[in-house]
Amino acid sequence: MIGGRSTNFDAVVRMSGQPAQRVSFALDELNKRRLIGFAGENYVVYTSALDLLALKHYADKDYAMALGKLIAKGKESDVYEVLSPRSELFALKLFRLGRTSFRDVKRKRSRSKLESNTWVTSNYNAARHEFAALARLKAITQNVPTAVDQDRHTVLLQELPGVRLSQRPELDDAEEVLSAVLQTARDAYVSARMINADLSEYNILTDGKRVWLIDWPQWVPPTHPNAGELLKRDVSTVLRFFERAYGVSVDGERALVYVRGERDLPRTRRGRPSTRGSGQSRREFPQETRPAQPRPPA
Numbered sequence: 001m002i003g004g005r006s007t008n009f010d011a012v013v014r015m016s017g018q019p020a021q022r023v024s025f026a027l028d029e030l031n032k033r034r035l036i037g038f039a040g041e042n043y044v045v046y047t048s049a050l051d052l053l054a055l056k057h058y059a060d061k062d063y064a065m066a067l068g069k070l071i072a073k074g075k076e077s078d079v080y081e082v083l084s085p086r087s088e089l090f091a092l093k094l095f096r097l098g099r100t101s102f103r104d105v106k107r108k109r110s111r112s113k114l115e116s117n118t119w120v121t122s123n124y125n126a127a128r129h130e131f132a133a134l135a136r137l138k139a140i141t142q143n144v145p146t147a148v149d150q151d152r153h154t155v156l157l158q159e160l161p162g163v164r165l166s167q168r169p170e171l172d173d174a175e176e177v178l179s180a181v182l183q184t185a186r187d188a189y190v191s192a193r194m195i196n197a198d199l200s201e202y203n204i205l206t207d208g209k210r211v212w213l214i215d216w217p218q219w220v221p222p223t224h225p226n227a228g229e230l231l232k233r234d235v236s237t238v239l240r241f242f243e244r245a246y247g248v249s250v251d252g253e254r255a256l257v258y259v260r261g262e263r264d265l266p267r268t269r270r271g272r273p274s275t276r277g278s279g280q281s282r283r284e285f286p287q288e289t290r291p292a293q294p295r296p297p298a
């Protein structure tokens with residue numbers, strides 16, 4: 001995949017400050033390793049080269065010593081495990097907006113109209129946006145990952161011990177877990193003035209007791225023209241899932257009022273999950289099927 005802006009040979013020589021012969025040799029070597037390519041007269045930096053530069057940034061800052069397994073390959077990112085020299089485990093999220101559709105690029109890019117829509121701009125902005133969002137949220141809740149650092153199109157996150165709620169893991173107390181999700185959405189709304197705008201069982205991790213709300217680059221403030229609709233969709237998506245998977249139901253309107261900070265948490269009702277849910281081992285769960293995510297307007 002082409003990642004960067006294209007640049008001609010003279011510009012590379014100028015920017016590098018190196019003799020032309022040396023630049024030519026280096027570019028050939030990089031091309032052999034498929035880190036750069038050609039577009040007509042111009043050189044193009046591939047995504048893999050930007051990935052390596054980001055890794056180098058984290059290695060230089062002593063956050064990364066080894067790249068581990070691929071934790072998840074999403075539509076919009078690849079998430080890898082990273083080991084630090086202090087044996088800490090991080091999750092490195094590499095943005096891949098535009099991998100599947102241009103709509104994703106529009107969705108998670110910075111909202112500034114002045115910025116162009118290049119791959120670099122969109123993905124760099126998404127990473128910066130997510131880092132800033134998590135820093136802001138961390139000041140008011142523990143139920144989001146800690147963003148450790150950010151570079152280029154990547155964010156380095158604390159690796160969370162949980163699995164996606166969409167896998168329907170066994171929960172200690174499904175009602176408590178739902179309460180924690182709603183309370184976190186409320187804290188984000190009331191104290192950080194943030195609506196996730198893509199909240200669902202796919203963006204909630206849990207270890208069976210605790211929850212973490214992840215994936216924030218598309219967040220909107222309560223002043224956004226579609227804020228009401230987006231918050232309602234976040235809340236109803238979570239409620240529908242808990243009812244379906246764990247048989248826990250809460251009145252939707254009341255939950256919404258609660259998340260807006262206007263009343264206490266409504267009582268939950270316990271029923272039978274409509275599909276297989278709590279109490280089963282994770283291995284027995286059906287293959288995750290992920291419906292198309294609803295998209296907020298760009």
Ligand SMILES: Nc1ncnc2c1ncn2[C@@H]1O[C@H](COP(=O)(O)OP(=O)(O)OP(=O)(O)O)[C@@H](O)[C@H]1O
Pocket residue numbers: 071072073074075076077079091093145157158159160161164202203214215216
């Ligand atoms: N901090 C973390 N610790 C552990 N796993 C994580 C972390 N952040 C993300 N993941 C894993 O990576 C997946 C994708 O992360 P995220 O939702 O932030 O990206 P995304 O671009 O929205 O991907 P997708 O298109 O799959 O939704 C998560 O569902 C989770 O499995």
Ligand SMILES: [Mg+2]
Pocket residue numbers: 074202203215
């Ligand atoms: Mg996600």
